[in-house]
Amino acid sequence: MTGMISQARPQRRDEPDPVRIGALAPLTRPGWAEAGRHLVAGLDLAARAVNDAGGIAGRPLELLVRDTAADPRRAAAAVEELAGLGVAALAGEYHSVVARAAAERAARLGVPFLCSSAVLDAxxxxxxxxxxxxxxxxxxxxxxxxxxxxxxxxxxxxxxTRxxxxxxxxxxxxxxxxxxxxxxxTELDADALSPAAVCDALAGGGATALLLLVGHPEPAVPLVRSVRRDPRLTGTLVGAPAGxxxxxxxxxxxxxxxxxxxFLRYLPERLPPLGARVGAALRDRLGEAPSFVAFEGYDTVAVLAEVLRTRGVDRARTAAAWADVAVDGTRGPxxxxxxxxxxxxxxxxPPVQVVDRDPAEPGRFRVLHSG
Incomplete structure (x- = not known):
């Protein structure tokens, strides 16, 4: 799915016009492409479920996916393009600064935007x-x-941090x-300091925890390796709130x-029945356990489909509908x-957990704190 850009599919003469949703996701570097792949998997699975249930008032739902590659300017240009293609709404995005650029452009153009995964407050x-x-x-x-x-x-x-x-x-x-x-x-500049220099600063500074506010895999992975190998830092917690x-x-x-x-994970301790069914389907599609980002993608399209069914395919009416939304999502109402x-x-x-990978079984997650 990496690098996928879906175009409007050819339409048969006997089928109604599709309802199109523009989808934004980082699918190539320097974007977090693995997160983008999970996001699009969730978006697409939900769109297929909508169509299996009859679409939007009998019209098929179609996703037009654009790769943002973690570039705010590229995202803004994609919003312009998708608005010109007549999408009913926009969905997706993972990186916060990219989502902010997309949201600003969508608001100016009057295109409803339901952001899936970006968390920056403003x-x-x-x-x-x-x-x-x-x-x-x-x-x-x-x-x-x-x-x-x-x-x-x-x-x-x-x-x-960077x-x-x-x-x-x-x-x-x-x-x-x-x-x-x-x-x-205490802030340590990950651009100015090598992983070894970060370890030196930790050893001399007395901090008991180092949080990785940096990209993945670089420089997050080298930082973890350096801290784990440094005998001076035995017992130092390494954390990664961004996931x-x-x-x-x-x-x-x-x-x-x-x-x-x-790290932070936006899942409940136990998924409701819908979430369990969607999780199994996502696992089949991805070939691995779905991340919380995949569930965010599914919930995004589920919400937009309900709004389009009840309010009609009109941008102004969709934009005015958020207060009335009531949808059973994969992780709760x-x-x-x-x-x-x-x-x-x-x-x-949404449900929020602090979890980590179990040292005895790194493929298993332990819930450390919930809220």
């Missing part, structure tokens, strides 16, 4: 009635992650949550060294509301 500069989000806001999930750190006794935390609005926001959330409890957050260990590539590259790295600081309609909240 998804738009100003409140945008036509934009909604399935994923939780970053501040919600990362505060829960900070609570897990505090509960585990970590008050001196270091973050290896310049980005997303990583900067994460650092600020962690610092604000830890500070009232006497906690501190890097969720995907199979992490385990394949790091093996046992990638275990016991807590989905409703939208206005949440301060986000500027968009928000599912508040």
């Amino acid at each position: 998804l738009t500069e100003r409140p945008a009635d036509g934009v909604a989000r399935i994923a939780p806001a970053q501040s919600h999930g990362w505060r829960l992650y900070a609570d897990h750190l505090l509960g585990a006794g970590h008050r001196r935390v270091a973050v290896a 310049p980005s609005a997303y990583w900067a926001a994460g650092t600020r959330i962690l610092r604000d949550r830890l500070a009232p409890h006497g906690g501190t957050v 890097q260990p969720e995907f199979a590539e992490w385990a394949a590259l790091l093996g046992a060294a990638g275990a016991a790295v807590p 989905i409703r939208f509301s206005r949440v301060p600081e986000t500027g968009v309609w928000q599912w508040a909240w």
Whole structure:
């Protein structure tokens, strides 16, 4: 599925016009292509389920997928193109800064956009009635992650980070949550420091945890290897709140060294019946266990299909429908509301877990904290 760009399929004379949804996802580097593959798998599986159930008022639902490659300008251009192709709505995207560019352009063009996976709180500069989000806001999930750190006794935390609005926001959330409890957050520039230099800073700084606020696989994987091999850092927690260990590539590259790295995962401890059925179908399609990102993709199309069925294929009516959405998603009932600081309609909240890979069995996940 990597690199896939779906075009409008040829239409037979005897079939009704399709209802088209534009889908954005990172499918090539430097985007997180594995996340994009899972996202598109969920989007596509849901679209097939909609069509198996009769489509949108008898019209087939069709996805037009565009690869953003983690490039905000490319995403904005894709939104322009898809709007010109007449899509009823936009869906998807994983990277926060890319989703923000897409959301801003969609709002200006009047195209409804349901964001699947990006979590940056301020998804738009100003409140945008036509934009909604399935994923939780970053501040919600990362505060829960900070609570897990505090509960585990970590008050001196270091973050290896790179310049980005997303990583900067994460650092600020962690610092604000830890500070009232006497906690501190020290920033280490992952662009300026080699993995060995990061280890030196950790050894001399007294932090008990290092959080990876960086991309995957570079430089996250070399950082983990260096910390795990350094005898001075035995017992230092390595964490990755953004979810890097969720995907199979992490385990394949790091093996046992990638275990016991807590991260945020947007799944309940037990999936409802719909989620279990969708999870099995996604596993067959992906050839591996589906990530939470795949479930986010499925829920996105399920919500949009319900809105299009009940409100009709009209952009303005779709954009005005978020407050009335009531859909049973793969991870629980989905409703939208206005949440301060986000500027968009928000599912508040999807289930959130802090999990890690079990050192005794790295293919198995352990739930460490829920909220």
